[in-house]
Amino acid sequence: MIALLIRDLRLAMRAGGGFGLGLAFFLIITVLVPFSVGPQSSLLSTIAPGIMWMGALLACLLSLDRLLALDFEDGTLDVLATAPLPLEAALAIKGLAHWITTGLPLVVAAPFLAVLLNMPPQGFVWLVVSLALGTPALSMIGTFGAALTVGIKRGGLLLSLLVLPLYVPTLIFGAEAARRGAAGMAVETPLLLLAGISLACVALLPFAAAAALRMTLR
Amino acid sequence: MSIWEYANPVRFLALSAKVQPFAWGAAAIGISVGLIWGFFGTPDDFRQGATVKIIYLHVPAAWIAINAWIMMLLASLVWLVRRHHVSALAAKAAAPVGLVMTVIGLFTGAIWGQPMWGTWWAWDPRLTSFLILFLFYLGYIALWEAVEDPDTAADLTSVLCLVGSVFALMSRYAVLFWSQGLHQGASLSMDKQENISNVFWFPLVIAIAGFTLLFLALVLYRTGTEISLRRARALSARMEPRA
Amino acid sequence: MIPDLGKYATEVLSAYGVSLLLLAGLLARTLRRGKSARAALKQIEAETKRHGKV
Numbered sequence: 001m002i003a004l005l006i007r008d009l010r011l012a013m014r015a016g017g018g019f020g021l022g023l024a025f026f027l028i029i030t031v032l033v034p035f036s037v038g039p040q041s042s043l044l045s046t047i048a049p050g051i052m053w054m055g056a057l058l059a060c061l062l063s064l065d066r067l068l069a070l071d072f073e074d075g076t077l078d079v080l081a082t083a084p085l086p087l088e089a090a091l092a093i094k095g096l097a098h099w100i101t102t103g104l105p106l107v108v109a110a111p112f113l114a115v116l117l118n119m120p121p122q123g124f125v126w127l128v129v130s131l132a133l134g135t136p137a138l139s140m141i142g143t144f145g146a147a148l149t150v151g152i153k154r155g156g157l158l159l160s161l162l163v164l165p166l167y168v169p170t171l172i173f174g175a176e177a178a179r180r181g182a183a184g185m186a187v188e189t190p191l192l193l194l195a196g197i198s199l200a201c202v203a204l205l206p207f208a209a210a211a212a213l214r215m216t217l218r
Numbered sequence: 219m220s221i222w223e224y225a226n227p228v229r230f231l232a233l234s235a236k237v238q239p240f241a242w243g244a245a246a247i248g249i250s251v252g253l254i255w256g257f258f259g260t261p262d263d264f265r266q267g268a269t270v271k272i273i274y275l276h277v278p279a280a281w282i283a284i285n286a287w288i289m290m291l292l293a294s295l296v297w298l299v300r301r302h303h304v305s306a307l308a309a310k311a312a313a314p315v316g317l318v319m320t321v322i323g324l325f326t327g328a329i330w331g332q333p334m335w336g337t338w339w340a341w342d343p344r345l346t347s348f349l350i351l352f353l354f355y356l357g358y359i360a361l362w363e364a365v366e367d368p369d370t371a372a373d374l375t376s377v378l379c380l381v382g383s384v385f386a387l388m389s390r391y392a393v394l395f396w397s398q399g400l401h402q403g404a405s406l407s408m409d410k411q412e413n414i415s416n417v418f419w420f421p422l423v424i425a426i427a428g429f430t431l432l433f434l435a436l437v438l439y440r441t442g443t444e445i446s447l448r449r450a451r452a453l454s455a456r457m458e459p460r461a
Numbered sequence: 462m463i464p465d466l467g468k469y470a471t472e473v474l475s476a477y478g479v480s481l482l483l484l485a486g487l488l489a490r491t492l493r494r495g496k497s498a499r500a501a502l503k504q505i506e507a508e509t510k511r512h513g514k515v
Contacts, residue, residue, distance in 0.1 A: 152365060158364050161353075161360055162361060165382075165385070166382070168350055172392040172396045205381070208377055212374055215374055215377070267469050269469045318487045322484070325479050326480055329475055329479070333472055432484075444498075446499050446501070447498045447501075457508065457509060457512065
């Protein structure tokens with residue numbers, strides 16, 4: 001399991017994607033938003049938590065279609081499917097690797113980018129906490145989406161269409177927590193619900209993803 | 219190929235051929251009576267004026283939009299557990315019907331909302347949930363179209379339907395948490411007190427019954443279409459190696 | 462014939478128009494696809510018969 005994780009991480013690094021690409025995408029979104037809505041700092045600070053979450057969502061989505069596609073093409077997935085390690089565990093590890101390469105950097109970078117959007121400093125902590133709690137769910141849902149579409153040629157667009165609606169609950173609670181945090185309100189309820197969604201996704205979705213993958217590989 | 223492969227669809231088609239004339243007829247009667255009665259025969263609401271007549275389209279369409287998804291969920295489960303092809307194809311057949319009903323629900327709602335709420339669209343929990351349901355229908359249909367092998371497509375869409383249902387339900391409650399509602403409560407309920415008044419109630423119930431029968435007839439017919447397509451595909455695949 | 466819809470005539474009529482149009486579209490598509498699928502099946506079945514039972 002650890003070996004698989006290390007292998008995935010190393011591959012992500014070598015491809016030059018991994019840390020860099022998702023993060024750069026996140027940065028670009030944050031930079032472009034003021035151009036599209038105007039530079040008024042009061043407006044920006046209101047929508048900053050939502051923009052951060054939206055950016056995280058899209059950055060996550062960006063690297064999903066490569067999550068399984070390359071391994072599918074070179075036959076690694078067939079090996080994994082017949083390996084002693086259950087496919088569920090392998091997919092959970094792949095989700096984890098995706099989170100480490102995309103989710104984690106976003107969590108770390110979020111407060112710095114939030115400064116660009118003039119977000120009130122009291123919200124930084126809750127933005128980071130909400131992203132840290134929510135991005136694992138995003139990665140795991142993404143892994144499920146990738147498993148559904150891996151056998152489809154040019155499945156990238158379809159993947160977005162399938163995955164984005166599934167992101168709705170996570171986005172609602174995550175952005176709500178960040179928003180309330182920025183406004184100085186109580187954040188416990190959305191955070192707890194967000195954590196619940198993340199835990200449920202991490203616990204259950206590997207099974208659904210593995211089932212979908214087996215159907216494609218069969 | 220086992221006997222199940224053909225026996226089941228054949229029996230299904232025989233039954234469907236018997237039921238369909240009644241379903242089409244009753245659907246036509248139900249929808250015409252419900253809509254005509256509603257349109258010509260009911261008074262205006264004292265607050266909503268004539269716009270109350272939109273309810274005879276809005277509520278039945280919304281009812282089908284939700285129940286079509288539930289039917290697809292059940293059919294998907296049957297396919298995953300028992301692997302009856304008819305079941306998977308029925309789910310496939312129902313999806314576009316559900317999609318159109320969702321669009322009707324959203325459209326009529328928007329048209330009604332403009333004069334009544336002063337806006338086409340509000341991010342109200344019910345409206346938002348419906349929009350999300352619309353996206354789920356789109357994704358489900360797109361996945362059916364994208365996968366080439368029919369059995370794999372049935373498998374993958376069934377899994378999507380299952381997981382999607384869980385997420386749709388979660389979204390429903392997440393959305394409730396996220397925004398306060400503008401939409402009125404249920405139009406029909408077991409509780410008499412909450413019900414809309416009788417004048418509107420009878421044509422509405424008839425329209426709902428008509429839409430439900432229309433859904434049944436459409437799904438039966440479309441499932442028959444899918445069965446034909448599938449059988450044609452199987453036959454031509456068997457011919458080709460010898461040709 | 463048409464009841465007095467008051468100031469909401471446009472709304473009510475357009476709601477009915479759009480909905481019935483959508484339903485008719487769905488029905489037409491369903492029937493067209495069904496007809497062509499059934500015809501194609503019949504043709505293939507006839508061809509299979511000509512080639513003899515499998």
